[in-house]
Amino acid sequence: MPDSRQTLAIFSILTFSIMAILPILFLVATVFFNHFLAPTNISFTELQLLFLNSFFFSSNVTFFTLFLGMGLAWIFTRTTLRHSFIWLGLFCLPLFIPINILANIWSHFLGNHTGLNALLLKWLPSTEPLLNFSPWFSASLVQIMSFYPISLLIFYAAFLRWEQHWSEACYFSSYYKKLHRIVLWRYYRNYLGISALLIFVFSFSDFAVADMFQLHVYATEVFLQLSAYSNLSGALILSLPIILMGIIYLFFIYHWLEHIPLSNGYGNNRQITLKILSPVQTTTLYLLFLFLIGMIIVLPISYLLITIDSWTNMGQLIQLVWQDIILSLFLSFIATTICLLLSLALAYSISRKLKPMGIWIRLFLLFLFILPSSLIGIAYIHFWNQPYFPDFIYQQGWILPFALSLIFLPIAVEIFLLQFKKLPIVEEQAAHLCGISFYKSLRLAILLRLTPVIKIVSLICFIFCFNELTISLLISPPGLSILPVRLFSMVHYGSQSLIASLSLLQLLVLIIPVFFLYRYNLSLIKKSQEKKGL
Amino acid sequence: MSLTIKNLSFFYEQQAILEQLDLSLPAASISAIIGHSGQGKTTLLRCIAGLEKPTNGTIHWQNNLLNTKSKCIPSWKRNMSMVFQDLALWPHIKVKEHLQLILKYNQNREVINPTAIDEILSTFEIEAMSHRYPAQLSQGQQQRLAIARAVISNPALLILDEPFSSLDERMTFKCWNYLLKWQDSVQSSILYVTHDLKHTIEQTSHIFNMENGKLRQQEQ
Amino acid sequence: MLKRLLLISLNLIILFNLSSCDSQKHEVIIYTSVDRHISEPIFKYFEKNNHIKVKAVYDTEANKTTGLVNRLIAEKQNPRADVFWNSEIGRTLMLKEQQILSAYNSPNAILRKSNYRDIEQTWTGLAARARVIIVNTDRIQDKNIPNNLVAFTDPKWYGQAAIANPHFGTTGTHFTALYNLWGEKRFNKWLIALQKNKVTILPGNAQVKNKVSSGEYAFGLTDTDDALAAIKEGAPVKIIFPDQNSDGLGTFLIPNSVAIIKNAPHPVAAKQFIDFLLAPQTEELLASGDGGQIPLSPNVKGPDNLPNTQKLQLTQVDYKLLAKNFEIMLKNYRTIWTN
Known part of the structure; x- marks a missing residue:
């Protein structure tokens, strides 16, 4: 048996080396030994500013994406809302829409004389566009709507794995609420960390949305080096800070990922106490969902159908x-x-x-x-x-x-x-x-x-x-x-x-x-x- | 300082789990409930601990009425603690932190010396595991941790649901002795559910047999 | 079982290779950034008349049609393409500088003006597109129509005009031409005026066309093929050839360019294809298509959907110098636009 395990390990590492490690190392070696060129047309100060701006932009996107995904996951797992599995399926649909298409549709919808503004201009006596969406806002909106299913799915799984007994074990302390909060936080922070990391990296490295709204971010600069200046080594050098950031993150991701299997449940079948929704709350939730689904799914798809x-x-x-x-x-x-x-x-x-x-x-x-x-x-x-x-x-x-x-x-x-x-x-x-x-x-x-x-x-x-x-x-x-x-x-x-x-x-x-x-x-x-x- | 239960009933989906049950325990006593599985022992303990709301009947504890039709005193105000049958250890929290958290978030935290944590860890022979997660402990070690977590806050009533089911004879003996010593020093009550009285019968003052949701006191 | 699977896959690989070896003699591999609906019929026509199979790789707008240039640079050590048919000229000049192109003196190349072909014969221009102003007629009345590049800086049109990102495509080439023509000082002055007048930079010419068609912008700078597409879609737009006054700058033409790749695997077929592409008949075909490409060979009928291009006043530029100042132009653009 150990021999077979060794064979499998050798086989997988060899395949991975041939598929990924060797080509990339070969590229890095070729670039750095043959035609090394610094990033074109950008100073170090500009680069720093750009990096900070993009960092801020992606952090903002990450925050709202987590908020939306977590909120939805909580509603689906912790309330008496019916058909939550079907709602989950609906809310995961943006996973299938390529981000470029979504960006294209939203740029039309948020345009100065199209989409929403065109509708308003029809009804209201004005010739000037009434709503002016900044590229920053539009790009954030599109990224949030593309990425939130990631946090939704991760938190859906996390919420499902929480067991009622873990809460009950907190009940015997006098400051039960504080204890419960800390025990919950220690559990969810691993999931929070992983989804935040994933979304941040997706947002930081996305070029399509930023380009559509002409928002100059770090990923655009990497693309420019390669496409506008054909400067391969410039693009590689610009990727270095992202990789460095990734390595710092790696420490955290290991920390979080190591903890998740340790927090595996015992398979206790005691039901989690669900929040019983009053008819008013249910109606509000349905309205909210209809609004969200309308915005995130129906609008893009109906735009396609109308066009x-x-x-x-x-x-x-x-x-x-x-x-x-x-x-x-x-x-x-x-x-x-x-x-x-x-x-x-x-x-x-x-x-x-x-x-x-x-x-x-x-x-x-x-x-x-x-x-x-x-x-x-x-x-x-x-x-x-x-x-x-x-x-x-x-x-x-x-x-x-x-x-x-x-x-x-x-x-x-x-x-x-x-x-x-x-x-x-x-x-x-x-x-x-x-x-x-x-x-x-x-x-x-x-x-x-x-x-x-x-x-x-x-x-x-x-x-x-x-x-x-x-x-x-x-x-x-x-x-x-x-x-x-x-x-x-x-x-x-x-x-x-x-x-x-x-x-x-x-x-x-x-x-x-x-x-x-x-x-x-x-x-x-x-x-x-x-x-x-x- | 005693526990008195009168006429207690508990229905789950219109099925009676506990039926007009009476129980009375003197202060600082050690009592056991025995019976086959599925008789409602755990439900009774959960009602006493405040984890379930009884359908009918009253529970008096330390001269307070714990439940009425409209109001139920929550678990954290009852000065009790419980060891769950499936332990309910927090899987994402390390062994020592289990005890530290309980101490930190308990009213009596000024009273208890923090060195009590090390003492209790060593008594239950899990001090070497203090930086591990529950999933990294053996079944017996997990059970000892669950007991340690329950006693560290010095509750007036300690409720144990099958506390020694995973422990070997030596460890059962050791844990039981620790619990006795602890009970003697703080004059708390212990109420436990078990199917094996071999090691504990001597010190147990009251034994109840539970059958079809009803309790019957047994002669020792 | 495993052995049998291995044998079958080995056989398949050998068969696959043999068949590809056989077909290799009668094929030509073309990388093209020309839109597929324009280039594909030309390839089919060539296949039919020459019995040579065309294997094409097309570029996409999502990559700003620069993906294939990067591929050609990466394949430099072991070229796989025979011909690069570029929809503009700037990137071809860049490839020439990187010594990726090979010289070929096509008999059909000599027919066109010397400005449209390389002295070292590495590339030849054909079927040009013009840089035009696309105007939304719902937003601008006839008498007010902007008809030159200075209109973009006119305060009358504050915030109403759009231009594509000059880092890429024909806009990059156009801006470099203006830089060469005007010199740094005047070019920068124009850029500052553009910025002050809140001219919007959009991802590409297609977006300029779309947003002017929808009325989001009153007018914009784009290529003839985009503008013609808008008219075909029924958008309320009009094409204006800028700077046609006698003292004007003239309209800038951007020719397609075609070149053979150095050490191409099928050089004979590649030459055949280039001869075919540069032939007056092919240019006529391209002119009559949707793209309305303007022929560069003399005596070839121009596109029906555009005014007579022979009479157009054109911007006088030396195309060979366009690659030279591209990066300096962008440096100026970035300094002005980011401040």
Whole structure:
């Protein structure tokens, strides 16, 4: 058995090295030894100011995103609100809308003479726009609406895992409220830290929204170095502070992640005391939800629907892009499979075999997570486009799904690491003692128990891969056409109606399979509840 | 300073768990409730501790009426403490911090010497684990921690739900002795639920048998 | 089982390679930043007439159409593309400086003016777009229509005009041309005036077109193909070729540019494609398409949806010098715009 474990560890590290470590180290070495250039056209003072501004911007976004996600999660888990699982599904929909599309829609909606202002100008006797939204406000709003499902899902899980007994154990102290507050805070701060970190990094490294509202932030500057000045080393140097910030954060993330498996519950089935909602409160909540869903989901989607002039175009469009859709689905499927297999193998190896080395792998994964995807694409070209490698690797696009799988790999590994810590090793050992082989026991004692997590990870990974644009553009083989590239090339010349049709198509392609998965899960939950009832 | 329960009933989803139950315990006594599982022992303890609101009946404790139809004195004003059957340790808080937090957030914190924490940790033989999380302790160590957490605030009534179920004979003996010494020094009452009276019967003044939601005192 | 799987995958890989080796002889790989709906019909036409398969990689607006330039630079050591067909000229000049382009003297290149081709024959210009003012006719009456670049600094239009970000695309090239033409002092003065007049900088020319079409801005600076798209969509807009007075600056033309990549894998097919693309018939095809590309070959019919471009007064610039001052222009822009 130990031999098999070693083989798996060696295999996963080798694969990860070939897929990520070597290409990126190769890029860094090439850049720094061959054509080193400082960041173009920006002074150190400007850079400092820009960094601080972006830091402030992303902190602000993080705060409100956490507030919204946490609030919703609390309502869904701690009140007697009915159909909370369905509400959860609805509120998670923004996960499927690519941020560029959302930014495009909102820039129209918040424009000086369009959307909201156009409506107001129709009704009110004024010629000047009545509402003037600053780029700072608009960009924050779009980022908050894109990122809040992350904090919502994390806190939903955290709230569900809290057990009533842990509160009851506080009841016997005279200053019970203070004690309860401190015990709650010590529990939730781990989840708070992780979601804050994730959202902050997403917000800090997002270029699309900032660009749409022409807000000059740090991520824009990294993009400018690469795209406007073609200064690769400048872009790499500018990524360094982000990476440094990531390393500082790494300390905290380890701290938080180490604590979560330790706070695993005992599976106590005593019901959490739910806040009983009065009819007035329920109505207020429903109104609030309708407003939020209207803003976050209905508005963008109805904007798409209204903008589509003719539905016959939709049919023609499907005829035009159906091959792209199939190819995109196929590529995302392969990339998701690679990501899933590698993240499982890596997480298993780190938690069961590679204790001292694991931290370095996780450090590199964090580096990968923070690195702009255009740099990953360029690293792949530098490494894999070698004259002595067989043609099929780069030219035929065999590396494309591998590169795509890297986008979600860091998060997938961390999620699985967390799960492995919660699974006692004795369960595997019990299987080994029964004479079951190592790989079969992995399936029996680990994969089967992780099925729900694997499903969620694959789903989110699939969405990420499907919507990924930069890497696809940089390393997709000539003659290959995939949906996101087609969509974003149409943004330039296509009519608003055409872009809306294509965006809607992209949404549908993602949402339809997810909807069936969701319904399937819902029926499973119902079945298990019926069983419990019996 | 005694506990008197009269005519206590508790219904859960229209099913009677406790039915017109009477119980009287003198001050500074040690009492046990025995009985098969599913008879309502835990529910009775939870009613006394203030974690459940009885449907009918009254509970008097230290000359106070704990519950009326409209009002129920909350647990934190009852001067009691409880060891839960599933321990209810805070999984995200370290062993020593469990005790520190209780001391910090208890009325009597000036009275108790903080060195009591080290003393109690050493008595329960978990001082070496003081910087660990509950998940990193063995079942027995977890149970000892749960007992330590309950006694450190010196409650007037200590309620224990199956306190020694995971402990070996030696540890049961040791813990029981510690509890006796503690009870003797502070003159508190102990009420516990168990299925095994082997080690504790000698010092237990009252034993009740619980069957179908009703209590019957047993001759020792 | 595992062995069988391995064998099957090995076979597949070998088959895949063999088939690709065979097809390699009759293919040409083209990286293009020209919009797909314009370039794809041209590729199909070429395939049909020359029996050479075109494998294209298209760029996207989300990357500011600079993704392929970065890809070409990264692939420098082992080039995979044969031809780079750029929708403008600035980036091609940058690639030339990085020694990524190879010289080719196409017989069809000689037909055009020397300004539209490189002396060292690394690139040739074709099918140009003009930088035009797009005006929302609902917001501006005919008599008031702004017809030059100075209008952007006119206090009458305070806060009503938009320009795309000059870090990218044709706006970057246009601004560099203005910098070269006016000199630093006058260019900076114009920039300061733009900023004072609250001219909005938008992500790209497409957004300028969209926001002028929707009435959010009264007018903006964009390319002919964007402006034509707005007209096709039925937006209330009008195209103005700026600075057409006798003392005016003239309208700036930005030609497409095409070049062979150094050490291209299919040089013969690449040359064939360039000859085809530079042929007057192809330019005519491009002119008659949606993009309304203005032909640079003499005696080729211009686009129907634009006024006679032969009679236009054009900005006199040396295209070869455009790459030189791009970064200095941006430095000035950033200093003025961020303060």
